[in-house]
Amino acid sequence: MDTLISENGVFLPIPPLQAVRLHFILGTILVLTFMVAHTFFPINLITHPTQTLFIIWGIVGPVLMILFGHLRQDMEQCSYFRAAGRGYVGLVAGAIVNALGAIILGAPVGFEYFTKTLNWSLLMSSFTFVPAACAFGSAWSHWHRVFAETKAFSFIDYMIRLPAYGAVIGAWFGAWPMPLDWERPWQEWPICVSYGAMVGYLMGLVASSVCIIFHNRRQQHLKGE
């Protein structure tokens, strides 16, 4: 077991295999949720964006809380349930930040868009804020390291940062088709943005797995020397 040491103290070790497995589970659950919505309630993002988004974040969010509650960095001070619980706080706070960000970038404001924006921002918050909230709580230095810097001290940094970045960048690119005059129903807010976010998130998961494996190899190589 390797233990990385940073300025901020000792990180709890995460076996790389476990991390990759966790990513795999997350990706599978996201895809499954999508299919569940499609088959059991015959709805999809294009016909019922609000309900579909609700189902997706309603399943993916708690799953993330459960999984990342195990990876909490302050094991001594914080019980598992408390760690999963602070995920809820992160979910709400992240939803506000994401909604504000989307509106600043031009998301439509109006009563008819309220539920769509709400559910979309809750989904984005599940992708971005919930894992970090479960793992770090309110420790500002951790948050800053994960989201503002490019250096990584531990696998958990990759596991939180890359999928979150993937979701945000995917959503950003997902907004591109919106002003085109193709007159397709999926060009509406927030359908293509949600698709972009989910695709970006999945790509982030893959990137994170690759990074972890690569990182692990290098460390073993260094140790071998």
Added chain:
Amino acid sequence: MDSSSVTCKKLTVIAVLAVLIQVFGLALFVLGFFPVKPALSGFSGVESFYPPGADSAEFQNITNLSDSQLKYLYQELSLVPPLFDRLILMVIDGLPAEFVLGKDGEPPPKSFKEAMPYTQSLLSKGRAIGYHAKAAPPTVTMPRLKAMVSGAVGGFLDVAFNFNTQALLDDNIIVQFLKVGWKLVMHGDDTWLKLFPGIFSRHDGVSSFFVKDTIQVDQNVSRHLVDELSRADWSLLILHYLGLDHVGHLGGRNSVLMVPKLGEMDEVVKMIDLNSSPTNNNDQGRTLLLVVSDHGMTENGNHGGSSFEETDSLALFIGPTNFGSTSGTPNKANQVDLASTLALLFGVPIPKNNVGMLMPETFKSLTVDQQLRLLELNSWQLLRLLEAQLPRLVCENFSCDNFRDDGSERTRGYSSLEETFCCLYMKAADLHRSWKSGEEKRSASGDNCHSILMAYHNFLRTASEWLSHRATDKPVGRLIFGVAAMLVSCLILLSLLFLLGKQVFSEQNQQFSSANNDLSWWHLDEVFILVVIVIVVISMGSSSLVEEEQYIWHFMTSSLYLLSLLKVMQHIVTRTEKNTSATLGLRTNNYIQICSIFVILISGRFLRGWHQGGVNWTNLPDISKWLEQGGDTYIKLFQLVSVIILINISLVSLMWSRRSKKNFMTVVSLMHLFPGWLVLHYITKYQDVAFSTGSYDATLMAQVIYVVLGFCSTTIVVAVPWCIPFQNRTLSVPEVQRKAWGLCFRDSAYVIGLSYVYYWSLLQLLLQQPVNSMPVLFLFLQVLASIWFSSGSNQHRRQWVEVAALYYMGMAGHFGLGNTNTLATIDVAGAFIGVLNHSTILSGVLMFIITYASPMLYLLSMVMYNSVKDTSSFIISEKGNIGLLLKRTLGFPCLVPLGMNSILLIAYTIVLLLMRNHLFVWSVFSPKFLYVCATTVCVCVGVSIVASTVIYISLVLTYREKLHTHTD
């Protein structure tokens, strides 16, 4: 200094040279791409009654015929007697055909229908035939009048000449009438007088540029009616009513003035019709009243683009008797068809460059034989034009036997354009010939005559469509040369920028040595600036993204500032970690930066939401529509609040100017306060009456404000560098003096820059539509916030990024003020504030000021931007070389906008070249190109103002310093 360093003088000379090359190349390209040349010169004559290719020698002897002889000769040759003797052409400017004929089978809105009872009764009785005559873009008056009378689709640049009308020299129906001895009378829009100088026997021209006036402008036309209708001396009477267009410009389609104005027009129609009916007195002959409109209008009453609302113009033929059997449904035609129809109705030759086909419903009262003859004449004329434009069109070369067998006329089967036209024409001509030869069997062959009509229509429609959509021949050499010149200038500017960047970068590395190693590699926001340029360039190739460009600028600018926020966040915590080095000042600096980013982002979002903009989703709700529904009181309230906040913010910002004499600052504050108060006064007292007729006071007041603004800004620019005191004069240490010099420079630049920005915003508050006052305030806030932001970021942000961000915000704000890439959103009404006598140049300048409010504001803010950058360190190290200082302060603020604009210009020029055959080239790409050209002018003007101001400041300061040392 290494060899790659460029001196200030060299830099300036090369940059000016590059700009000149750019302007030259642009002029070449514009003249090449938008040609204004007709395909055939000269006027149609007797030869138009003979088939093409007939011997022209026999027409020589008719040149010395008198007017009436020519008229009889034409009648004799045409074989068809003219249907009418006199024509009253009543042009109602800007009337959409929808108002009279309805749309898609629906009747027009009830209130409009009831407003025109006489016209509607004529339509229902069959005495009038109504057409939706589709106008070609650009839908502005002069090109449309030209199209109507000459039958040719004009060049796009006619818009540019719309403000400087010139005589129509091509063949046209008016000249054809004049040739057969008609006496012409015109009352109304003086555009006619400019198009046809000196040919009207009587005329009363009114100016089309006084948009405020909706009543007098029409009374000036109608007052002649009684007199003219009682006279019998004229044959063509043109009445051009402008009031309806003005009503639209002021209040849109649903203006309260619209229904009364339609009623007034109906009264005119009634009066003319009752007076010219054949029962009245027969000496005047049969009169045709043709009611046409030159173009339609959008929901807001603007025009210029190519939407259905704008191109849906009216053509209403009202004759003394019924037009034969006509169906009740309104017909569709093109505006250019009017020329050939009128020529054939009155028995004169069709104008040479006419591309229209006759409107068949108006000829229903003629015999089949006569109808066929008219179709033949029209076909001969179009065939001549086709032969001129397609040199390989020699019909003997094609064997068109294949079509005779199959009954269905498919044009797809032919291998070339020439073959298509030839075969279609020859089919019609052959059928016609066999019909004529078998005249005795005529009664038996009813089907036959129908098939000949169909064959002629087929040819005419195909030829007419091709001719009007044809991409005109472009001088390739000139275009290539123009593009090459622009490309060269773009490369020069970019390489200058690159050299400067490299030099500054190496200097900075020397100064900060290794302390700031984050200067050495590319940052995310720098990469993003380049990404924005690439994305904007790519998006220009898509017509829908050109239409909805506002989304791109807002999205990219907001993303850029979100990235900046991320970057500031990185630094803020790095500092808290290193507690030893983190001073309180730096941390507050960071908070100021974060706050200013939020101000920029939130203002930007409001600007985005203020006008929906674009073309496809203009009907979606936005803040301006919401305010307009709320009523004038709210708009006025917002306007007053904006002016007051603007004045207060500028005064507070003025106090920030670090160290200045109290008296001096009081004077400057008063100079800020007084024009602000004047604008406030104008808004409260005059704005409502500005658009009514008795607005002399308002005009005077606006002129006073222009003068005061001009005077104040000039005084501040000239006086401030002389009045800002040098500090620390007692110390003779050169380094301290240098520092004093730098501080003095920054103070002067700050005061002057703030005054520029403030006066420009005040001017906009005066000129822009009332609903745009709050956006102007938001723009002002954004400018100040970005200046605060830059003031706190000497270390970790390169200068060119900040300048580029300012440029981007200027573009985002341009669309935030409701501008789009169609010509329809140019605010015409605002361009007449304070203009007493119509002056093309003055109104043009005001229009430019209104349209380019935002980019200009951001360019002007570069002076202020210079003041917050810490230049003193460079001055100290470089021993007071003024050239170096100018290079450092002016280099990026001037070169970055020029460089970016040159990239966009060359990219868009190439896009336009590639899209020259695109369906939307005239409606989407060409208007956008005009905007790009105007942006280039705006950037050049703005940059030269900034450069001359900063150069003036530093020259004055150097002179003062010299003076000072001499006296010591």
